[in-house]
Amino acid sequence: MNYADSARIQAVLTNCWFSYTENSKDADIIIFDTCSIKQKSEDKITGKLKTIRPDQKVRITWCMIQHNLRNSKIKSESSKFKIGNFMGIVKTKTPKIIWFTADEVNLMKTAEKSSEIIWVNNIFNPVFHSLTQKRKNIELMRRIDDTWFLPLMLNRLWYDISYDQELINEYEKILPEHINTSMNTHQITAYVPISTWCNQFCAYCIVPYARGLEKYFPVEQIVNEAKTHLKNWAQEIVLLGQIVNKHPEFVTIIQEILKLKGLKRLRYTSPYPTYYSKELLALHEQEEKLCPHIHMPLQSGSNSILKKMFRGYTVQQAKECIDTIRKLKRPGSCKGNISITTDIIVGFCDETEEDFQQTLDLVKYGNFDMVYIGIYSSRPGTLAAKNYSDNISRTVKRDRRNRLNDLLKDISRKNNEKEVGKIKEILVNKISKWITEWYTDNMKQVLIEWKNSAKVGEFLTVKIIKAIPFKLYGEIIS
Numbered sequence: 001m002n003y004a005d006s007a008r009i010q011a012v013l014t015n016c017w018f019s020y021t022e023n024s025k026d027a028d029i030i031i032f033d034t035c036s037i038k039q040k041s042e043d044k045i046t047g048k049l050k051t052i053r054p055d056q057k058v059r060i061t062w063c064m065i066q067h068n069l070r071n072s073k074i075k076s077e078s079s080k081f082k083i084g085n086f087m088g089i090v091k092t093k094t095p096k097i098i099w100f101t102a103d104e105v106n107l108m109k110t111a112e113k114s115s116e117i118i119w120v121n122n123i124f125n126p127v128f129h130s131l132t133q134k135r136k137n138i139e140l141m142r143r144i145d146d147t148w149f150l151p152l153m154l155n156r157l158w159y160d161i162s163y164d165q166e167l168i169n170e171y172e173k174i175l176p177e178h179i180n181t182s183m184n185t186h187q188i189t190a191y192v193p194i195s196t197w198c199n200q201f202c203a204y205c206i207v208p209y210a211r212g213l214e215k216y217f218p219v220e221q222i223v224n225e226a227k228t229h230l231k232n233w234a235q236e237i238v239l240l241g242q243i244v245n246k247h248p249e250f251v252t253i254i255q256e257i258l259k260l261k262g263l264k265r266l267r268y269t270s271p272y273p274t275y276y277s278k279e280l281l282a283l284h285e286q287e288e289k290l291c292p293h294i295h296m297p298l299q300s301g302s303n304s305i306l307k308k309m310f311r312g313y314t315v316q317q318a319k320e321c322i323d324t325i326r327k328l329k330r331p332g333s334c335k336g337n338i339s340i341t342t343d344i345i346v347g348f349c350d351e352t353e354e355d356f357q358q359t360l361d362l363v364k365y366g367n368f369d370m371v372y373i374g375i376y377s378s379r380p381g382t383l384a385a386k387n388y389s390d391n392i393s394r395t396v397k398r399d400r401r402n403r404l405n406d407l408l409k410d411i412s413r414k415n416n417e418k419e420v421g422k423i424k425e426i427l428v429n430k431i432s433k434w435i436t437e438w439y440t441d442n443m444k445q446v447l448i449e450w451k452n453s454a455k456v457g458e459f460l461t462v463k464i465i466k467a468i469p470f471k472l473y474g475e476i477i478s
């Protein structure tokens with residue numbers, strides 16, 4: 001999602017005649033498109049800021065700004081001021097930009113229509129306070145939703161800006177035309193958002209607070225974005241949504257994108273077990289280009305923990321979904337199982353050893369090719385932080401993570417051994433001593449000794465010659 005968002009920022013700035021560089025050392029301006037999903041993600045930003053030269057300007061946007069605003073002094077000040085539009089959409093195409101410094105607080109008091117104002121560099125935002133204490137080169141902190149109005153903000157910063165597109169107040173309508181959404185100019189994977197935000201309010205999750213409530217993009221806009229990327233540079237499309245298969249027209253979106261010229265692979269992430277329709281499952285049996293990989297975050301194998309997390313499904317429902325996916329028959333040349341990967345949180349509030357054993361049982365049952373294991377950490381503002389005690393010790397959390405990882409290694413090795421001898425098409429994503437391929441069509445990473453002139457963004461046919469946990473080794477056939 002951050003790749004797709006960053007591409008939109010890049011699109012607006014390119015239209016103001018800025019140019020993009022992949023090497024941050026060459027940049028005059030560095031933009032942090034931040035994530036708040038874990039405290040670690042926010043800590044990374046403060047770490048990265050130390051690597052920025054004092055002469056380079058820094059701009060910060062997205063979740064770290066928005067989620068901290070919610071917890072800021074703004075709340076206590078809100079009775080005194082018209083507080084402005086901190087989460088919603090700016091309603092006008094000609095908003096007033098207010099630098100929310102101490103000098104401008106008075107403007108806030110008199111502001112007539114908060115939905116016609118963009119507030120930036122917010123003095124009540126604790127992140128703004130703490131970061132600007134030490135660093136004088138932070139010139140802009142703003143909401144991602146206001147990206148289309150960057151030219152106006154830059155004018156306020158005395159940049160001599162010209163732009164040749166109408167400014168639109170709907171962030172998601174920015175089309176990152178000619179921009180590689182993977183942020184590596186040689187890769188051919190386009191990340192296309194089909195919805196934003198989330199209404200699920202899982203107890204541990206910061207997303208609904210940092211990003212707001214669900215919004216579905218129109219089919220025509222999504223297909224147009226995919227078509228533009230396929231025409232210009234992409235061959236693989238990844239559809240994105242917090243609960244991607246909840247989009248009411250998800251099946252139509254897939255069907256329409258599958259018709260587009262130039263498409264080699266189509267993926268989506270992340271689906272929810274309770275939003276799989278028969279039509280969607282049938283597409284996996286009919287369409288070769290729809291990749292045989294499903295990443296379905298299940299988070300726990302214990303009903304009592306799932307209930308505390310407000311996930312809205314039971315272990316039985318999760319298992320039924322896994323069973324249905326396992327029974328699907330892939331079309332044509334892409335025979336074989338659909339690979340399923342998942343996310344699990346260990347050490348959630350009140351998780352007992354028995355709950356954890358049930359999670360191990362679910363992982364065995366699911367025979368997942370990969371489990372992305374998260375150790376639970378409390379995020380301020382979430383339902384879990386307000387209502388539950390983070391009462392599982394770090395030692396127990398780590399022990400559970402390690403035991404789950406040991407099980408996963410065993411499953412991954414056994415599953416990977418079944419791939420040895422098979423011929424696979426891989427997409428080259430990175431070249432070092434080995435060609436590191438993030439994924440075959442079923443999302444297995446393959447390493448190949450780099451002997452020829454293969455390039456990032458190329459498809460190669462390889463024979464799998466060796467399997468270890470999490471990785472396959474292959475040799476190039478063509």
Ligand code: SF4
Nearest residue numbers: 198200201202205207
């Ligand atoms: S489904 Fe739950 S975990 Fe996923 S983004 Fe929404 S609230 Fe967060």
